[in-house]
Amino acid sequence: MNSAPNGVWQKNPALAWREIDDETIIISPTESVMHELNDTGSFVWKKIDGRRTAADLAALLAENYEVTREVALADTTALLAELASRKLVVAADGEAH
Amino acid sequence: MSIGAVALNLSLEDEKLFASAEKRYAAFADRSEIGRPVDVVGECVRNGSESVFASDFESARVQVTANSVVFRGVKNEYALDSLMRMFLSWELLSHNGFLLHAASVLRSGRAYIFVGKSGAGKSTVASLSPAGSVLTDEISLLQRNNGEWRAFGTPFWGEFRAAGHNTSAPVAGVFQLKKARENRTKPLDGAALLRALLPNILFFSSKTEDHQRLLEIAGAASEEIAGHTLEFRKNRRFWEVLP
Numbered sequence: 225m226n227s228a229p230n231g232v233w234q235k236n237p238a239l240a241w242r243e244i245d246d247e248t249i250i251i252s253p254t255e256s257v258m259h260e261l262n263d264t265g266s267f268v269w270k271k272i273d274g275r276r277t278a279a280d281l282a283a284l285l286a287e288n289y290e291v292t293r294e295v296a297l298a299d300t301t302a303l304l305a306e307l308a309s310r311k312l313v314v315a316a317d318g319e320a321h
Numbered sequence: 322m323s324i325g326a327v328a329l330n331l332s333l334e335d336e337k338l339f340a341s342a343e344k345r346y347a348a349f350a351d352r353s354e355i356g357r358p359v360d361v362v363g364e365c366v367r368n369g370s371e372s373v374f375a376s377d378f379e380s381a382r383v384q385v386t387a388n389s390v391v392f393r394g395v396k397n398e399y400a401l402d403s404l405m406r407m408f409l410s411w412e413l414l415s416h417n418g419f420l421l422h423a424a425s426v427l428r429s430g431r432a433y434i435f436v437g438k439s440g441a442g443k444s445t446v447a448s449l450s451p452a453g454s455v456l457t458d459e460i461s462l463l464q465r466n467n468g469e470w471r472a473f474g475t476p477f478w479g480e481f482r483a484a485g486h487n488t489s490a491p492v493a494g495v496f497q498l499k500k501a502r503e504n505r506t507k508p509l510d511g512a513a514l515l516r517a518l519l520p521n522i523l524f525f526s527s528k529t530e531d532h533q534r535l536l537e538i539a540g541a542a543s544e545e546i547a548g549h550t551l552e553f554r555k556n557r558r559f560w561e562v563l564p
Binding site for chain 1: 510511512515516519520526527528529531532533535536537540543544
């Protein structure tokens, strides 16, 4: 259910991150790896709070960028799956993986 | 000794090591005996106290606890030099600064900082610069003081095989070196400069809060310092294209 619309994610608390211009740079201290998110990726990243579902995040994306809800949901679930595969987000408490 | 705005009061128990350190760091000696006490000892026994920072170089270890800084297992000047870099990289978090694998060259009273992958031309830039103008060809120290970014020399050697200069200058810009057929510069935005800086910053802590602090400092540097790529043909004329 990782990328399901009702999936809830939180930022991996072990990461350091910073916004700069319209991008977000994320560092994984244990792996010394740097990750980068573009404009829309940064928007979603900031909204990930351990409470919002993928569908909630997609709705916010659709409100702020000129995309339909369907496209926003597809983009958001794809982004969350990518972030999860890189261990940048983890399932929020109580969520099954 | 003082490196950048960081003052250290080193105590070495080994006389031979003291003599080599005195020579190696002569340009950075500060005999005022102020500064953070650092005990350099040969034995490796570890302090059971909880470390706020610790890092290893071979069998030597720097350990910072709430009330002490100890370099343990230091048998030679190379271990001492490595632990100094490790400690300074962490200590600079409290001084709005960081160590950068970069050459720094003085020109008209300002410091030009050159970063790049190994072989991109840092040493070449240093060798093509006038005698006495190279702040360091290996490890630069960048620090924000009173709203201004300054570059400091460090005693850490590169191919020049000579300690950097113990002086500082306001930063003119950071230049990411790329080999090319012609000398040309292009501006970098803040995000691109941060991406260029981060892989070249010396950092040894594995703690998230330390990395977060480093990101804040390096991010501020990237927003406040002019960044450029320098497409660089290895000749002296590159200075003509620098802004």
